[in-house]
Amino acid sequence: xxxxxxxxxxxxxxxxxxxxLDKSETENLQITVGDLNVDNAKKLVGDHQNANVIHLDVxxxxxxxxxxxxxxxxxxxxxxxxxxxxAKECVTYKKHMVTASYVSKEMQELDDxxxxxxxxxxxxxxxxxxxxxxxxxxxxxxxxxxxxxMILFESFTGGLVAPESDNNLWNYKFTWNxxxxxxxxxxxxxxxxxxxxxxxxxxxxxxxxxxFLEVDGYGRFEAYANRDSxxxxxxxxxxxxxxxxxxxxxxxxxxxxWNVFVQLGMTDDSYTxxxxxxxxxxxxxxxxxxxxxxDSVELKFRHALKIDQDDIVWDKFLELDIFNxxxxxxxxxxxxxxxxxxxxxxxxxxxxDDKDMIVMYHKFGxxxxxxxxxxxxxxxxxxxxxxxTAMSKTVGLPVAMATMAVLNGKITTPGVQIPISKEVYSxxxxxLETYGIKFNEKEVPYLGYxxxxx
Numbered sequence: 307x308x309x310x311x312x313x314x315x316x317x318x319x320x321x322x323x324x325x326x327l328d329k330s331e332t333e334n335l336q337i338t339v340g341d342l343n344v345d346n347a348k349k350l351v352g353d354h355q356n357a358n359v360i361h362l363d364v365x366x367x368x369x370x371x372x373x374x375x376x377x378x379x380x381x382x383x384x385x386x387x388x389x390x391x392x393a394k395e396c397v398t399y400k401k402h403m404v405t406a407s408y409v410s411k412e413m414q415e416l417d418d419x420x421x422x423x424x425x426x427x428x429x430x431x432x433x434x435x436x437x438x439x440x441x442x443x444x445x446x447x448x449x450x451x452x453x454x455x456m457i458l459f460e461s462f463t464g465g466l467v468a469p470e471s472d473n474n475l476w477n478y479k480f481t482w483n484x485x486x487x488x489x490x491x492x493x494x495x496x497x498x499x500x501x502x503x504x505x506x507x508x509x510x511x512x513x514x515x516x517x518f519l520e521v522d523g524y525g526r527f528e529a530y531a532n533r534d535s536x537x538x539x540x541x542x543x544x545x546x547x548x549x550x551x552x553x554x555x556x557x558x559x560x561x562x563x564w565n566v567f568v569q570l571g572m573t574d575d576s577y578t579x580x581x582x583x584x585x586x587x588x589x590x591x592x593x594x595x596x597x598x599x600x601d602s603v604e605l606k607f608r609h610a611l612k613i614d615q616d617d618i619v620w621d622k623f624l625e626l627d628i629f630n631x632x633x634x635x636x637x638x639x640x641x642x643x644x645x646x647x648x649x650x651x652x653x654x655x656x657x658x659d660d661k662d663m664i665v666m667y668h669k670f671g672x673x674x675x676x677x678x679x680x681x682x683x684x685x686x687x688x689x690x691x692x693x694x695t696a697m698s699k700t701v702g703l704p705v706a707m708a709t710m711a712v713l714n715g716k717i718t719t720p721g722v723q724i725p726i727s728k729e730v731y732s733x734x735x736x737x738l739e740t741y742g743i744k745f746n747e748k749e750v751p752y753l754g755y756x757x758x759x760x
């Protein structure tokens with residue numbers, strides 16, 4: 307039997323494991339799932355005859371090496387920083403590898419060794435990065451094949467709550483790592499290209515420079531800029547493009563309200579707050595506001611941020627219960643970002659019957675025969691429940707399909723790579739459609755740059 311080792315049985319692994327188990331009989335597969343949490347892995351595997359679960363600590367070199375040696379291909383679903391040790395073992399013992407994570411500097415440095423051993427290391431094959439690469443390159447290649455010249459590319463992705471579970475004023479719940487939401491956009495200005503000009507948005511202005519997007523059947527969204535939109539300019543072959551912009555999607559109104567936290571400094575993760583464990587939520591908010599012997603915390607909050615009492619933004623903060631004097635932070639030596647995350651998790655954690663949603667939106671502008679054209683392409687994926695989420699579906703299925711494509715010799719080009727070649731993206735996108743992950747493309751009038759981002 308052909309042996310697949312999956313390392314990590316977290317939230318993104320459910321569809322991956324199910325897909326491979328469903329294929330195990332016809333494809334002659336033996337699937338081993340290794341994780342520190344054996345119970346969680348067993349829940350996903352069940353009593354399937356072609357699967358087994360092992361306790362695997364990636365920091366234990368002996369168990370790590372034994373697991374890698376006893377496989378034909380390794381799928382690492384660990385946090386990105388842990389991939390490199392697995393990757394080194396895969397090179398040593400000549401095993402192919404698949405991950406959903408960004409290619410790190412250390413991973414890229416293995417490229418020569420991977421090629422020398424005729425191995426295939428596919429990375430960035432989740433949703434974002436992953437499906438975004440594949441769906442974008444498919445359209446870009448079509449445009450080039452018919453003689454078109456790319457002049458604009460914008461790409462947006464959002465992990466959101468499904469419409470039927472959208473029941474708070476922020477139109478948002480945590481469907482993935484809450485910390486990533488709280489600290490999003492920090493670490494430098496957002497950088498992108500607009501009409502041949504480099505543009506920069508510093509963090510303190512990021513959430514007030516949004517672009518509006520309309521998705522058929524799902525209404526209006528907004529998007530704020532990712533930190534580095536130019537990261538894939540050369541990779542996509544867009545060296546001479548005029549506009550290149552990548553962003554994160556939210557429902558309209560989220561960014562304006564979130565900007566309040568940014569302006570107050572509540573998203574800062576660079577220092578700790580004294581005696582944070584004994585603070586109430588109200589104390590935490592008050593610590594960022596001026597002293598007043600007469601004004602309430604609520605009044606100071608609204609005055610400092612110029613929020614009217616009848617403004618829907620004010621209602622959003624009331625809904626979060628951030629002025630409660632009885633709810634305690636209970637986190638010792640916590641940063642503002644950590645405290646804010648705890649407060650938000652009270653209101654934004656998914657309920658047992660909630661479902662999540664992934665939304666993706668691409669804009670392609672191009673010139674052909676002297677005329678400018680635009681294609682808008684959208685994809686929406688909905689989760690089934692708390693195990694088979696839209697996030698796990700859009701991350702796990704591409705990973706699983708790439709794994710099988712490598713095993714079956716459909717992907718043959720060796721090296722450390724991402725899914726931007728037709729050899730990789732064509733069969734995977736075609737199969738994803740059978741699982742309901744499909745892009746709707748439509749020709750629209752060429753709009754050029756969005757005036758909000760000038």
